[in-house]
Amino acid sequence: MRESKKLKKFGSLLVASSLLAGVLAGCGAGEDSGSDSSSSGGDSTSSGGDTIKIGGNLELSGSVASYGSSIALGAELAIKEINDAGGIDGKKIEFIKVDNKSENAEATSAAIKLAEKDKVVAMLAPATSGNTVATVQIANQYKIPIVTGSGTAPNITVNDDGSVNEYAFRTCFIDPFQGTVAANFASAELGAKNVAIFADNASDYAKGLAAAFNETITKNGGKVVAEDAYVAKDADFRTQLTRIKAANPDFIFIPGYYEEVGLIVKQARELGITVPLMGADGWDSPTLVELAGPDALNNTFITNHYSSEDPEQKIQDFVTAFKKANGDKSPDAFNALGYDSIYYIADAIKRAGSTDGEAIKKALEETENLALVTGTFSVDKNHNPIKSASVLEFKDGKQVFNSKINP
Numbered sequence: 001m002r003e004s005k006k007l008k009k010f011g012s013l014l015v016a017s018s019l020l021a022g023v024l025a026g027c028g029a030g031e032d033s034g035s036d037s038s039s040s041g042g043d044s045t046s047s048g049g050d051t052i053k054i055g056g057n058l059e060l061s062g063s064v065a066s067y068g069s070s071i072a073l074g075a076e077l078a079i080k081e082i083n084d085a086g087g088i089d090g091k092k093i094e095f096i097k098v099d100n101k102s103e104n105a106e107a108t109s110a111a112i113k114l115a116e117k118d119k120v121v122a123m124l125a126p127a128t129s130g131n132t133v134a135t136v137q138i139a140n141q142y143k144i145p146i147v148t149g150s151g152t153a154p155n156i157t158v159n160d161d162g163s164v165n166e167y168a169f170r171t172c173f174i175d176p177f178q179g180t181v182a183a184n185f186a187s188a189e190l191g192a193k194n195v196a197i198f199a200d201n202a203s204d205y206a207k208g209l210a211a212a213f214n215e216t217i218t219k220n221g222g223k224v225v226a227e228d229a230y231v232a233k234d235a236d237f238r239t240q241l242t243r244i245k246a247a248n249p250d251f252i253f254i255p256g257y258y259e260e261v262g263l264i265v266k267q268a269r270e271l272g273i274t275v276p277l278m279g280a281d282g283w284d285s286p287t288l289v290e291l292a293g294p295d296a297l298n299n300t301f302i303t304n305h306y307s308s309e310d311p312e313q314k315i316q317d318f319v320t321a322f323k324k325a326n327g328d329k330s331p332d333a334f335n336a337l338g339y340d341s342i343y344y345i346a347d348a349i350k351r352a353g354s355t356d357g358e359a360i361k362k363a364l365e366e367t368e369n370l371a372l373v374t375g376t377f378s379v380d381k382n383h384n385p386i387k388s389a390s391v392l393e394f395k396d397g398k399q400v401f402n403s404k405i406n407p
Helices: 018-022 065-084 104-116 129-142 175-188 204-219 238-246 260-270 286-292 315-327 335-354 359-366
Strands: 052-059 094-101 122-125 146-148 168-170 194-200 221-229 252-253 278-281 300-305 368-373 375-379 389-395 398-405
Touching: 018 175, 052 065, 052 104, 052 335, 065 094, 065 129, 065 315, 065 335, 094 104, 104 122, 104 129, 104 260, 122 129, 129 204, 146 335, 168 315, 175 204, 175 252, 175 300, 175 398, 194 204, 194 238, 204 300, 221 238, 238 260, 260 278, 260 286, 278 335, 300 335, 300 398, 315 335, 335 359, 335 368
Parallel strands: 052 094, 052 122, 122 146, 146 168, 194 221, 194 252, 252 278, 278 300
Antiparallel strands: 300 389, 368 375, 389 398
16 A cells, blocks of 8 residues: 555545535646547646536446446536536536447447547546456556546556556446455355355456466365356357256355346346355446346345445435436446546646646555545555455345445
8 A cells, every 4th residue: 555645635525516616626637638648538637618528438338337327427427517517617517428339449439539539538438347347558658547436347457467557547446345245245244155156257357367266266165066168149048057057056146237147136036046156347238137137136246336225324414415326226336436436536637736647647656545435545556446345145136235344
């Protein structure tokens, strides 16, 4: 953990505009529309502009549109709050969204567009790890910081050789932490001894979670009695589930995304598999309940970044504000992470006193004890937040807060 630095408080970050005004005052912001396209938006003190452009490279259509759309809703609420409170040094945030269609190549194209044509000073990166990885090189090339709310793969911020991607950040915890939390919960709370793992073998996200879970459950004295795989877009999982059932596990870990997981859970219950099932934040979508059915999801659990039922005041203030803005819809974790990501970026711009990419990057790196909805966090040397995780349980199709696990 880096040496502590005293930062100005970002306030309660929620609905009180008087607090927001104090937080965001004093930042020289804006964007230099005349900047060379190979650099960031430029130092705001010389631009004379009246807006700060932040890009949103998000999955607004395609296979995981639920994630990107949810992040966008949370981000838009944060931007409205900041702008209503006077913006950053009187300059309003302009949010420029581009649909990456849930595809890696489209995510790369969207990042280039936001950098070259729109000249954003920072980007809200894609929701999934694969799509975010596809934009990291662009961020480094153009010196424009990117912040992903839910890209949990370690290689977003750190390469295989150990080098850190200078301009890549996140507000979520990483996959190994989720896998470790899930294994410890399975051992300590559910008494799991003989477990199975059923993961998407084409997904870095799923493979990372599976590896961390496997390592931790084994250290805890558990045994992996079955390990099977599927690939994205599969629709029939009965063959693999039948093999898993034959191994007689007392717990099954299923890291993956909601589109496949919903069908897996449904088919598992139809085959008479009644043991606890568990996944991670990739399960978090209303579509999961539609695919699996409320009854099938009973006795299932996920690790996640927050719970709308957590009684902490910051969380409940956010829930109230989000419901007011979105027709009484309760915010999910992706809503909260999109919201937090904008506040993280805005806090960095404020402390940097500039919209120069390198200055924002430095401020993002130096973040300590920033109180956000998904937890108070400091940023480690690998650009990852040190924060807690929540365990949620599905009961009749509803997510119920179970516990909070600290790092």
